[in-house]
Structure formats: structure tokens, C-alpha cells
Amino acid sequence: MTGFLFERGDEKMRTYRLVIAYDGTAYQGWQRQANTEMTIQGILESCISKAAGYAVEVNGSGRTDAGVHARGQTASVVLHGKAEDGFFTEKVNKLLPPDIRIREAGLEKNGFHARKSAVGKRYVYQIDTDEKPDVFDRRYTYHFPKKLDIAAMQQAAELLTGTHEFAAYTDKKDETSTKRTIYAIMVGGQGGRINIQYEGTGFLYHMVRILTGTLLEVGMGTRRIESVTIALEAKDRTKVGFLAPARGLFLDEVYYKEKSWKEE
Amino acid sequence: MTGFLFERGDEKMRTYRLVIAYDGTAYQGWQRQANTEMTIQGILESCISKAAGYAVEVNGSGRTDAGVHARGQTASVVLHGKAEDGFFTEKVNKLLPPDIRIREAGLEKNGFHARKSAVGKRYVYQIDTDEKPDVFDRRYTYHFPKKLDIAAMQQAAELLTGTHEFAAYTDKKDETSTKRTIYAIMVGGQGGRINIQYEGTGFLYHMVRILTGTLLEVGMGTRRIESVTIALEAKDRTKVGFLAPARGLFLDEVYYKEKSWKEE
Numbered sequence: 001m002t003g004f005l006f007e008r009g010d011e012k013m014r015t016y017r018l019v020i021a022y023d024g025t026a027y028q029g030w031q032r033q034a035n036t037e038m039t040i041q042g043i044l045e046s047c048i049s050k051a052a053g054y055a056v057e058v059n060g061s062g063r064t065d066a067g068v069h070a071r072g073q074t075a076s077v078v079l080h081g082k083a084e085d086g087f088f089t090e091k092v093n094k095l096l097p098p099d100i101r102i103r104e105a106g107l108e109k110n111g112f113h114a115r116k117s118a119v120g121k122r123y124v125y126q127i128d129t130d131e132k133p134d135v136f137d138r139r140y141t142y143h144f145p146k147k148l149d150i151a152a153m154q155q156a157a158e159l160l161t162g163t164h165e166f167a168a169y170t171d172k173k174d175e176t177s178t179k180r181t182i183y184a185i186m187v188g189g190q191g192g193r194i195n196i197q198y199e200g201t202g203f204l205y206h207m208v209r210i211l212t213g214t215l216l217e218v219g220m221g222t223r224r225i226e227s228v229t230i231a232l233e234a235k236d237r238t239k240v241g242f243l244a245p246a247r248g249l250f251l252d253e254v255y256y257k258e259k260s261w262k263e264e
Numbered sequence: 265m266t267g268f269l270f271e272r273g274d275e276k277m278r279t280y281r282l283v284i285a286y287d288g289t290a291y292q293g294w295q296r297q298a299n300t301e302m303t304i305q306g307i308l309e310s311c312i313s314k315a316a317g318y319a320v321e322v323n324g325s326g327r328t329d330a331g332v333h334a335r336g337q338t339a340s341v342v343l344h345g346k347a348e349d350g351f352f353t354e355k356v357n358k359l360l361p362p363d364i365r366i367r368e369a370g371l372e373k374n375g376f377h378a379r380k381s382a383v384g385k386r387y388v389y390q391i392d393t394d395e396k397p398d399v400f401d402r403r404y405t406y407h408f409p410k411k412l413d414i415a416a417m418q419q420a421a422e423l424l425t426g427t428h429e430f431a432a433y434t435d436k437k438d439e440t441s442t443k444r445t446i447y448a449i450m451v452g453g454q455g456g457r458i459n460i461q462y463e464g465t466g467f468l469y470h471m472v473r474i475l476t477g478t479l480l481e482v483g484m485g486t487r488r489i490e491s492v493t494i495a496l497e498a499k500d501r502t503k504v505g506f507l508a509p510a511r512g513l514f515l516d517e518v519y520y521k522e523k524s525w526k527e528e
Contacts, residue, residue: 021399069400093396101396132357132365135285136333136404 011080015108018088020044020073023099024246025139029066030073040064040100044075047095051087052079061114061121061254065206067246069140072103072253076114120183120255123198125212126248130192141193142248148219150189156218156225157185160211167235169211170204171243178204187215206243214241275344279372282352284308284337287363288510289403293330294337304364311359312341315351325378325385325518329470331510333404336367336517340378384447384519387462389476390512394456405457406512412483414453420482420489421449424475431499433475434468435507442468451479470507478505
């Protein structure tokens with residue numbers, strides 16, 4: 001069956017990059033799974049395949065855990081022909097549930113791959129420190145009603161910046177390499193809300209959430225600032241902080257070379 | 265049974281004012297109903313009664329429709345004794361579901377009544393004009409992907425400001441009085457979002473949502489600006505705009521005399 005999106009006779013492969021926003025609350029994470037239909041990748045593949053008229057594969061920049069959100073996840077998809085205007089942002093969006101949206105779609109050179117071509121990522125972790133959790137943002141913040149020392153958190157964050165072996169800051173035992181570069185961690189807050197922004201080459205399984213739990217312990221004063229680097233050297237998961245819950249985490253942006261990120 | 269909140273022998277009646285925030289998405293509106301437990305008033309009464317140890321009544325500043333939200337609904341409640349610190353904002357809040365929260369509670373003179381003592385209200389209606397609805401704010405905005413003329417909407421809004429018979433702008437046929445005073449309607453917007461703020465002495469059933477539907481028709485250019493006042497004089501519901509959906513509407517604040525609102 002040939003989808004309506006083809007110009008007659010033009011079935012040349014074309015690679016598209018998608019920028020995707022989703023509310024992860026209802027989903028079992030990004031990655032397609034055999035035992036559930038509630039994954040972002042699975043739903044995107046099913047809706048794009050339906051719109052195209054044949055089965056397509058959607059490759060994300062990386063997995064996000066169950067419950068994690070995205071304002072700017074990216075994915076690559078190869079179509080057998082040229083997508084007409086609005087194929088992704090109108091036709092596919094109409095098929096998607098209201099908690100998943102394709103924000104942008106653009107043609108890339110063949111060979112582009114959302115994960116392999118990525119050079120960096122930005123995550124934001126949102127914390128609600130008010131005694132009473134916000135009624136409207138409760139799906140998108142971690143309710144942590146403690147008095148936090150933001151200056152101490154920022155100092156610890158600076159110690160974590162740079163290129164390190166982050167073996168202590170992951171829950172996956174068998175990573176091939178645990179070396180990553182964090183360009184910046186920014187801790188900012190006002191009025192009962194603290195956001196922590198992470199920029200780096202890439203992040204290990206659970207890394208951003210463990211970094212966040214560790215910084216929160218520093219903020220509460222139950223952990224010394226220097227302990228965050230001692231843990232790097234010890235490569236020991238038990239020496240760092242708790243796993244902050246998924247609901248506060250957003251994948252905000254994935255960087256690619258042509259944006260000349262970090263090249264200025 | 266005597267609740268723990270009483271000082272020994274002190275069962276003097278005391279009147280409290282509550283400021284309440286709620287996400288109305290899951291509820292059948294403010295007002296208690298015999299056939300459903302999903303009302304804000306019903307749930308507040310049940311949780312406060314449980315915390316107090318006896319049945320209490322909660323009187324709101326007014327009803328909100330099914331699906332309408334509040335950042336600052338108010339209610340009065342009479343207790344048989346003095347509430348200890350944190351009775352409402354901690355003890356009762358712990359019993360409430362995460363989409364209803366008591367933001368503040370304060371002692372008032374006996375005789376205070378959240379509805380009868382109110383002198384004004386502020387509502388905000390939130391509109392998402394982007395082609396693709398926002399994934400995270402979809403419960404709190406009306407998705408209306410049209411190009412809107414904000415200046416025209418503001419002109420129509422100014423014609424509606426003042427003291428008028430608003431019979432055309434309600435869906436209730438038998439109001440005793442339809443005279444209301446609107447102090448201000450402010451239409452503001454940027455980046456795919458338009459908010460309309462309404463301040464006035466009070467609003468009739470569906471009035472804010474019908475005013476919003478009418479202003480949106482002006483913004484689209486399908487309704488002339490002057491028609492909004494012609495409709496006031498005609499007192500004819502069919503001469504004004506559509507009923508904008510509940511999800512975009514927030515009751516933001518209820519005003520009382522001691523705030524010297526509009527007295528400066």
C-alpha cells in the first residue's frame with residue numbers, strides 16, 4: 001500500500017528529525033516494550049506508521065524513564081519518500097494522544113541518527129519546596145518541603161562539573177564507559193520553587209536523578225559538599241544520594257553539531 | 265465525641281475563612297450534590313469533619329462549574345472551638361486529595377460568610393492559540409488555534425466594563441437580578457497564549473465563559489465590536505457568543521471589605 005505522501009515514483013529514503021514534547025505521567029518511559037502499549041516510542045511508531053501507510057521505526061536521542069517528561073526530546077525517522085507539508089506536525093499530531101506532541105519536524109541528511117548524531121543534552125529538574133504541593137504543577141514537580149541551602153547546592157554542583165567517571169552516579173552496573181562531561185549545572189530558585197539545570201555530553205542511566213538527590217541532601221545539610229567528588233573517585237553508588245523521582249525531570253533539549261553548540 | 269482541637273471547655277463557635285486552590289478537572293464543580301462524591305465542597309466538608317470529629321458545613325464564595333479551577337476560591341466554616349495551629353493547612357490538607365489544597369486559613373468575626381461578605385471577584389481565562397496544544401498546560405487552557413486581534417478584543421472588553429444588566433450573558437433564565445458591575449477586563453497575550461482577566465462585583469451563571477466566547481468571536485473577526493453592547497440592551501442570549509469551555513477558567517481571588525479593595 002502506498003501512502004498519500006509520495007510524489008509519484010519518488011520513493012527515495014529520506015531522514016527526518018523530530019522534536020517532541022510529552023507529559024510522561026501516564027507512560028512506561030520512552031522505549032518500546034513488548035508487554036505494554038504505553039511507551040512514547042511505541043505510540044509514535046504506531047501513529048507515524050498509520051499516517052504513512054507502512055511500518056516506520058522511530059529512534060530517540062535516548063531513553064527516558066517511566067514518568068519522565070520532555071519539552072525537547074528528539075527522534076529520527078526514515079520515510080520512503082518526501083513528507084508533504086504538515087505530515088508530522090498536523091497529520092501525525094492529530095493521531096497522537098494529547099500528552100504527546102511533535103513540536104517540529106525537519107529534513108536531515110541521510111545517515112542522521114537522533115542518538116548517534118547528538119553532541120549534548122539539557123535536562124531540568126523541578127522541585128516544589130512549599131509545605132503544600134502546588135495543585136496545578138504536581139505532575140511536573142517533586143514535592144520536597146525542606147529548607148534548602150541553594151548556595152551550598154551550587155558549590156557542590158560546580159565540583160561535579162567537568163569530565164569525570166560518573167560510575168557512582170548510575171544504577172546500571174554494566175555501562176561500557178561511565179566517563180561523561182558536564183558543561184554546567186545551574187541551581188536556581190525563588191518562591192517555593194527550585195530548578196536544577198544540567199547540560200552535558202550525555203548522562204548515564206538515572207544519572208540526573210541521582211545527581212539531584214545528592215544535591216538535595218547537600219541543600220538540606222545532611223551531606224557535606226566535598227562528598228560529591230569523593231564519591232566520584234570511590235565509584236560507589238552507596239556513597240551518593242537518593243534517586244529523585246521521575247515526575248520532576250524534563251528532557252529540555254538535545255544538541256546537534258550544526259547548532260555549533262559549545263563551539264563559540 | 266470531642267475533637268482534639270478544643271481547649272478544655274472552650275466550645276465557643278468560631279468562624280474561619282479558607283483560601284482554596286483546586287484543579288477542577290476531575291470534579292463535578294464546587295457544589296455538594298446528592299448523586300456524586302466528586303464535588304469540591306463535598307470533599308472539603310468530609311475532610312474537615314473528619315479532622316474536627318463532628319460534621320461541619322463549608323460555605324463557598326460561590327459555585328464554580330464542573331471542570332473550572334481555582335487559585336483563590338474562599339469558603340467560611342464554623343468550628344465549635346478554636347482550631348489549633350495548622351489544623352486546616354496541615355491536618356486537613358493531609359486528608360485532602362492532591363488536586364485540592366487549603367492555601368490559607370484565618371479567624372474571622374462571627375457572622376462572616378464567604379459569599380455574603382464578598383465584595384468582588386477576579387477570574388482569569390487562559391487560551392492556548394498555538395496550532396498544537398501545549399502538552400503540559402492542556403488541562404488549564406482552552407485550545408483555540410486561531411489568529412486573534414487582541415486590540416479589537418480589548419476594545420470590546422472596554423465596552424462591557426461598567427454597571428450593566430448582563431441578562432444576555434448568562435444561561436440561567438430566572439436570575440432575580442442580572443445587574444452586575446465589571447471593574448476591568450484585561451486582554452493580554454504573548455507567544456501563543458492569551459489571558460483574559462475579569463474583575464467585578466460578581467458574575468452570573470456562565471457569565472465569564474460567555475463573555476470569553478464573545479470576545480473570542482470579536483478577536484476572530486466574526487463578530488463586530490459594537491455588537492457586545494447591543495446584546496446588553498437586547499438581553500438576548502442568542503445575540504452573544506459561545507460558551508467557552510470550563511477548562512480554561514480560574515477563580516483567582518475573592519475580595520472582602522477589609523482589603524479596602526476599590527476604595528483607594
